[in-house]
Amino acid sequence: MYCAEDFEIIDFHTHPFLRDTCNWCMYPGAVPDMERFQEDLTAAGISRFAGSVIERVSGAEFAEIHRLNQDALCLKKRLGDKYIPGVHIHPGFVEESCGELFRMHDAGVRLVGELVPYAMDWKHYYDEELRVIYQCIEALGMVVSLHTQEEDSIDRALHAFPGITFVAAHPGEKEVFLRHLERMKRYPNYYLDLSGTGIFRYGSVAYGVKEVGNSRFLFGTDYPICNAGMYVNAVLHEHLEKDDLEAIFSGNAKRLLGL
Numbered sequence: 239m240y241c242a243e244d245f246e247i248i249d250f251h252t253h254p255f256l257r258d259t260c261n262w263c264m265y266p267g268a269v270p271d272m273e274r275f276q277e278d279l280t281a282a283g284i285s286r287f288a289g290s291v292i293e294r295v296s297g298a299e300f301a302e303i304h305r306l307n308q309d310a311l312c313l314k315k316r317l318g319d320k321y322i323p324g325v326h327i328h329p330g331f332v333e334e335s336c337g338e339l340f341r342m343h344d345a346g347v348r349l350v351g352e353l354v355p356y357a358m359d360w361k362h363y364y365d366e367e368l369r370v371i372y373q374c375i376e377a378l379g380m381v382v383s384l385h386t387q388e389e390d391s392i393d394r395a396l397h398a399f400p401g402i403t404f405v406a407a408h409p410g411e412k413e414v415f416l417r418h419l420e421r422m423k424r425y426p427n428y429y430l431d432l433s434g435t436g437i438f439r440y441g442s443v444a445y446g447v448k449e450v451g452n453s454r455f456l457f458g459t460d461y462p463i464c465n466a467g468m469y470v471n472a473v474l475h476e477h478l479e480k481d482d483l484e485a486i487f488s489g490n491a492k493r494l495l496g497l
């Protein structure tokens with residue numbers, strides 16, 4: 239049995255914040271500020287964390303999206319290498335989104351998302367507008383993190399853009415998890431992060447590794463919505479081999495993001 243100290247742990251899926259409206263912890267006071275945020279992750283054995291700043295926005299103006307990306311850059315300046323920022327795009331604003339991708343890429347950002355369409359007034363993962371945005375993402379060699387939705391538009395994106403790495407978030411309940419695994423078998427550019435709903439179902443991570451290999455899963459929590467320590471221990475208790483744990487906890491994230 240291994241423990242957290244045996245590994246470098248990168249949390250691929252978090253949501254840091256500078257403003258209260260971007261703090262998605264459901265219970266007031268649990269994570270009041272970024273000091274507690276860092277303390278909690280450090281206590282869980284996590285040394286670096288990735289993700290986008292999220293907020294419920296109307297989708298009426300691109301300025302709402304731009305502000306979240308500015309927050310991410312500001313956090314990056316404050317936290318240094320510990321934080322791996324993710325950029326937001328919006329299919330309602332194609333030109334602005336592409337400009338934002340180039341601007342953030344120039345600032346060293348290599349991750350798009352987590353994209354959370356339900357909070358940002360857009361719906362599907364593939365349409366004419368997104369096709370243009372994906373072309374920019376592919377040209378820049380960026381990785382896309384996206385919230386799992388109960389629809390199949392992602393298949394069109396995976397098929398049309400084999401050169402983009404897409405990392406879906408949240409294994410989900412068994413039926414959803416098995417669909418993720420089937421999709422991973424069909425598309426080599428489809429990965430899964432272990433955050434949010436799912437890995438409290440014991441045996442799921444080991445089963446996934448047996449089905450598609452250890453190179454396709456990234457450790458993630460969805461902190462501060464979820465308890466980071468619980469996720470570290472859930473993975474440690476799955477009776478995986480050391481090289482599986484190394485790949486999941488940090489190796490895969492480092493490879494995909496070029497860290």
Ligand SMILES: [Zn+2]
Nearest residue numbers: 251253352460
């Ligand atoms: Zn999330």
